Amino acid sequence: MSSSKKLDIIRMVLAIAIALGISFLIIVLTSKEPVVAIVKLLTGPLTSKRSFANVIEAMIPLIFTGTGVCIMFSAKQTNLAGEGAFHLGGLVAAVVALKLVLPAGLSPVVALICAAAAGALFTAIPAVMKIKTGSPVLVSSLLINYLALYFGNYILNYVIRDPSSGTASYPIPDAASLPVLVSGTRVHAGIIIALAVAVCGYLFLYKTKLGYELRLTGQNEAFAQYSGISIVKVILVSQLIGGCVAGLGGGVELLSPIYARFTWASLLGYGWDAIIICTLSKKNPLYTPLAAFFLAYLRTGASIMARSTDVTLEIIQITQGIIILLVVAEQFLSGYRQKMIAKEAKAALKEQEASLT
Amino acid sequence: MMQTIISADFINAILRAATPILFAALASAIAQKSGIVNMALEGIMLFAALFGVIFTALTGNFWLGFLLTIITGGFIGLVLAFFILDLKTDAILAAIAINLIATGATVLILLAYSGERGASSSVSSIAAPQVILPVLDKLPVVGKVISGQNLLTYVALAAVVVVHLFLYKTPLGLKIRSVGENKDAAESVGISSKKVQYIALVISGVLASFGGFFLSGGYMNMFTKDMTAGRGFIALAASAMGGNTPIGGFLVSLLFGTAQALANVMQMFSGIPYELIQMLPYLTSLVGLGIYSYSKMRKAMKLENRS
Numbered sequence: 001m002s003s004s005k006k007l008d009i010i011r012m013v014l015a016i017a018i019a020l021g022i023s024f025l026i027i028v029l030t031s032k033e034p035v036v037a038i039v040k041l042l043t044g045p046l047t048s049k050r051s052f053a054n055v056i057e058a059m060i061p062l063i064f065t066g067t068g069v070c071i072m073f074s075a076k077q078t079n080l081a082g083e084g085a086f087h088l089g090g091l092v093a094a095v096v097a098l099k100l101v102l103p104a105g106l107s108p109v110v111a112l113i114c115a116a117a118a119g120a121l122f123t124a125i126p127a128v129m130k131i132k133t134g135s136p137v138l139v140s141s142l143l144i145n146y147l148a149l150y151f152g153n154y155i156l157n158y159v160i161r162d163p164s165s166g167t168a169s170y171p172i173p174d175a176a177s178l179p180v181l182v183s184g185t186r187v188h189a190g191i192i193i194a195l196a197v198a199v200c201g202y203l204f205l206y207k208t209k210l211g212y213e214l215r216l217t218g219q220n221e222a223f224a225q226y227s228g229i230s231i232v233k234v235i236l237v238s239q240l241i242g243g244c245v246a247g248l249g250g251g252v253e254l255l256s257p258i259y260a261r262f263t264w265a266s267l268l269g270y271g272w273d274a275i276i277i278c279t280l281s282k283k284n285p286l287y288t289p290l291a292a293f294f295l296a297y298l299r300t301g302a303s304i305m306a307r308s309t310d311v312t313l314e315i316i317q318i319t320q321g322i323i324i325l326l327v328v329a330e331q332f333l334s335g336y337r338q339k340m341i342a343k344e345a346k347a348a349l350k351e352q353e354a355s356l357t
Numbered sequence: 358m359m360q361t362i363i364s365a366d367f368i369n370a371i372l373r374a375a376t377p378i379l380f381a382a383l384a385s386a387i388a389q390k391s392g393i394v395n396m397a398l399e400g401i402m403l404f405a406a407l408f409g410v411i412f413t414a415l416t417g418n419f420w421l422g423f424l425l426t427i428i429t430g431g432f433i434g435l436v437l438a439f440f441i442l443d444l445k446t447d448a449i450l451a452a453i454a455i456n457l458i459a460t461g462a463t464v465l466i467l468l469a470y471s472g473e474r475g476a477s478s479s480v481s482s483i484a485a486p487q488v489i490l491p492v493l494d495k496l497p498v499v500g501k502v503i504s505g506q507n508l509l510t511y512v513a514l515a516a517v518v519v520v521h522l523f524l525y526k527t528p529l530g531l532k533i534r535s536v537g538e539n540k541d542a543a544e545s546v547g548i549s550s551k552k553v554q555y556i557a558l559v560i561s562g563v564l565a566s567f568g569g570f571f572l573s574g575g576y577m578n579m580f581t582k583d584m585t586a587g588r589g590f591i592a593l594a595a596s597a598m599g600g601n602t603p604i605g606g607f608l609v610s611l612l613f614g615t616a617q618a619l620a621n622v623m624q625m626f627s628g629i630p631y632e633l634i635q636m637l638p639y640l641t642s643l644v645g646l647g648i649y650s651y652s653k654m655r656k657a658m659k660l661e662n663r664s
Binding site for chain 2: 132136272318325
């Protein structure tokens with residue numbers, strides 16, 4: 001393992017340790033039963049089959065949006081519309097599942113394809129605006145998320161609402177739902193799709209010419225342009241694919257056994273979570289399942305903690321924020337890196353001298 | 358419906374909706390002028406909305422509570438600057454982290470302070486007062502618009518002028534703009550770009566906290582969970598649409614305020630579903646952003662062709 005990779009891992013572990021340390025401190029300061037709370041947070045997910053299954057379930061949407069963001073951020077397209085694409089994906093999957101009568105087996109496939117297409121078209125809006133008008137992707141993508149939310153609310157209330165159920169759609173028919181894989185839990189076929197998406201995302205970014213062009217543009221746009229790469233193509237393709245994956249994730253989540261109906265009246269936040277997944281996996285989709293497992297484990301632990309002690313769930317948002325800050329801070333541990341590089345250089349020099357004499 | 362629109366109340370509604378956006382847009386303008394995108398506006402406003410409530414309740418004094426709140430806002434700006442400038446963190450990711458921490462920490466702090474989840478209804482905070490301007494309030498029709506606004510609305514309008522003068526007429530403003538324009542050129546004439554960007558982000562934090570304070574002590578009289586509701590992001594758009602100038606930001610904030618006020622009126626009078634009306638402010642911002650960016654791009658292309 002190269003020293004820079006080793007250092008990356010050390011930094012990440014240390015960042016997570018510091019973030020957890022600060023969170024524990026907050027728990028100790030605010031809770032009446034800090035030890036119970038911390039134990040529940042750390043070991044809660046391991047105490048029962050159902051709790052551990054919850055971790056796996058929670059991983060699935062994170063892998064999708066995380067992979068989507070990895071692809072967009074690799075091309076340095078700071079498109080934050082993954083949030084809206086996920087929402088729209090869920091909405092479209094619900095509408096297709098409810099309105100199109102298709103044979104079992106085919107129904108979820110069609111619904112998911114439509115969800116992915118909707119997500120792709122959605123995140124392409126900021127991309128097209130960037131190409132045609134020069135609008136900053138960051139700003140336009142932040143704004144369109146709200147359009148996705150309110151449009152979703154409109155469809156929910158006026159097109160698919162079940163009058164007997166408050167604000168929820170008609171129940172998603174069984175024929176359109178994704179099958180459960182492990183009986184007694186809600187771990188569903190979505191995990192297979194999610195893992196496949198992560199692997200495909202990796203293959204695309206690191207093993208294809210187009211993926212290489214995306215990454216090169218992300219690293220140095222001017223250089224990419226001089227080497228004859230079409231920047232317009234990179235802007236469009238990266239965001240189409242990113243949104244497609246996020247939309248697919250929304251569809252998978254909605255058709256999973258976790259949701260019996262479309263009930264999303266607010267944005268769920270998976271688009272923002274994707275950014276921490278992308279940070280932890282260093283923009284490599286292959287590592288998104290690991291990062292998603294970590295985050296899902298932490299969240300499941302936190303919700304077990306919140307249910308049985310006086311500590312609130314929101315503490316985990318603080319932990320996440322600190323992890324992002326420390327992992328992304330380039331100068332964090334830079335003194336240590338300097339020493340390590342110096343040590344390696346010295347060792348190499350000595351070796352050289354030894355071989356000369 | 359037309360009658361409601363052509364009334365003093367409607368203009369008041371515009372100003373109320375525009376005030377927090379305007380503060381945040383000014384905050385964004387200063388950061389942008391120094392060359393940094395401050396996406397943490399959302400989180401800073403949320404923190405300020407909570408601390409405004411807590412500090413005015415704790416001190417029992419509006420001015421002291423307000424002062425402490427904006428100091429906190431400046432401090433968060435300082436933390437953001439430290440991560441971006443000293444620890445070389447990506448500005449967007451650092452801001453996202455701060456926003457995330459704000460979402461969690463505000464709920465946690467409120468719970469620890471008052472035992473309430475999500476809304477500070479039991480905290481007796483002090484809101485910014487309404488200001489009645491003597492004589493002017495007696496004027497027919499316009500009196501109701503010129504006078505009787507929230508104190509912070511007047512402050513926001515004054516801040517447009519102050520920030521404009523600051524950026525374009527003071528030595529520090531010139532330094533901020535030159536660092537944002539070309540960091541290396543500024544460095545070459547002896548300006549410490551790091552120091553200037555630090556200052557810009559702290560000012561940006563202070564201005565954003567004005568907006569956050571207004572949300573819980575003016576727009577509403579308490580803090581509620583996630584009450585910023587994307588206003589920091591809208592302000593980012595407003596500022597971008599206004600060319601990151603104070604005057605431009607002001608005009609776009611008014612446009613946004615109008616869209617918001619119009620949405621509220623339409624909800625009562627038109628048969629259009631509320632969900633679609635809610636899209637109006639965001640759609641207006643998005644279209645406006647497109648038009649502005651397009652005209653800017655055209656201008657740049659023309660200049661290029663000429664040379």
